[in-house]
Amino acid sequence: MDLALLSALNSERAARRACVLVTDTAAGQQRLVKGVDIATDPMAEVLEAALRSGKSGTVEADGKTWFLTVQAPPVRLFVIGAVHVSQALAPMARTAGFDMTVIDPRTAFATPERFADVKLIAEWPQDVLPGLKLDRYTGVACFTHDPKIDDPALEEALAADCFYIGALGSRKTHGRRVERLHAKGFTPEQTARIHAPIGMDIGAVSPAEIAVSVLAEIILSLRKKPLRVDTVKAQENAGAKAGEAA
Amino acid sequence: MLATDEDILAKAEEWRKTGKGVAIATVTETWGSAPRPVGSHLVIDEDGHFLGSVSGGCVEGEVVTEAVDVIGDGKARTLEFGVADEAAWKVGLSCGGRIKVFVEKVN
Structure with a gap:
């Protein structure tokens, strides 16, 4: 990891801004995606999901394996x-x-x-x-x-x-x-x-x-409620749409 | 006060800025009852000082040794540990989990 990247990661944390460090563990290449830039990133979908869960983990995208270090602000x-x-x-x-x-x-x-x-x-x-x-x-x-x-x-x-x-x-x-x-x-x-x-x-x-x-x-x-609430809301929305159609 | 992951990465930056060789180890995958979650960090300096954890203490020694090599040759590598192997058993951890740890140098 470049020191500049590590410094950027730490300053995002210090400012209480979410970000994701994307690492190609096979090639050792990395980039930092700031919270505000996620929506326009080529990997937007997986990055958004990772940030929502608040959990770091391995994902597959573009035929490659990436490790995502998710940095959600301290609570x-x-x-x-x-x-x-x-x-x-x-x-x-x-x-x-x-x-x-x-x-x-x-x-x-x-x-x-x-x-x-x-x-x-x-x-x-x-x-x-x-x-x-x-x-x-x-x-x-x-x-x-x-x-x-x-x-x-x-x-x-x-x-x-x-x-x-x-x-x-x-x-x-x-x-x-x-x-x-x-x-x-x-x-x-x-x-x-x-x-x-x-x-x-x-x-x-x-x-x-x-x-x-x-x-x-x-x-x-x-840890749990936001996901449950999202699920319930999604079901409610689906139900409301079905109601409109009928 | 327990060191949190953010303290640990801040320490890595601090160590590197003093001119020391530094490596960051990150748990990238776990199977079974691994003691530390994916994303946990251990930072190591060239003298083998470390902060944080990637397991309950059972594989830190080996990660630190590998990390010193990574600082030396600059090549990132992925280590795999069966937490129930003999080395872990000797130090009293037999949870049966397995972990994968990515170790990289801070350039």
Whole structure:
């Protein structure tokens, strides 16, 4: 690999841009395809599929065998609320490889003593999230249970199409939350993306157990859900088209 | 803190820029219960220092040895390992997987 190519690969990663390194392992030749250039690449179809799956692997194209090194940006997690569940979640998220930051404007909660070794921002979500440039490789979990703090974060997350958006609260609380978001112009398709009540239903009771259920839901959204959603959407579209024809 | 694949490639760039010979090993195919997924990296410098992993630790030694040769002759090569072979068994890993590793020099 040329050093220039390696440098380009690393700078794409640092800028949180997806790219694929295409290697002819037999000849040892390589090229880097940036995310924005994939659509116009001769190998567009296989590259897009590889990027969607987020997995590196061997593909056959043009009668050759290629190895694709898929570089999807590292996943970030923004947790709104410096609460007990967030304290339990922080070490688990770190172990699982997520880059987690806690945001809470309430300085009594957001203290370094409560969150040693955790990135902590004692500001309002609406003040800091725009500068943090949320994207598809970002997850947002809201734990404050306070609409003044959670809602602005949910609005940012929905607008950025984050891969995971979750919010603590009962179905009733969530119903009112969804109404507020619809009043702000978000569509039912968008608000349906919010996981609420938050976490997989494993009967979690303690803060640590709730943290496990939320982390499991985040991993599910990252690794499996997008594919399932795509499949369901494809089937729905096929069904709708069949309906139009009839 | 565990080194992630991005840290590992950044380290390869850093090492090369200091003038050291560097090779990158990448898992390109796995069969069975291989311990590290396709795309995992191990980077090696000319002195045999390495970062990352291509297996649970059972074939790293051989990959590092080969990588030092790759740094020497500049020729990329693909290595295949049956993780359940005798060498792996000796160091206590008998998962039964097989892996293919592409080793290339950073020019």
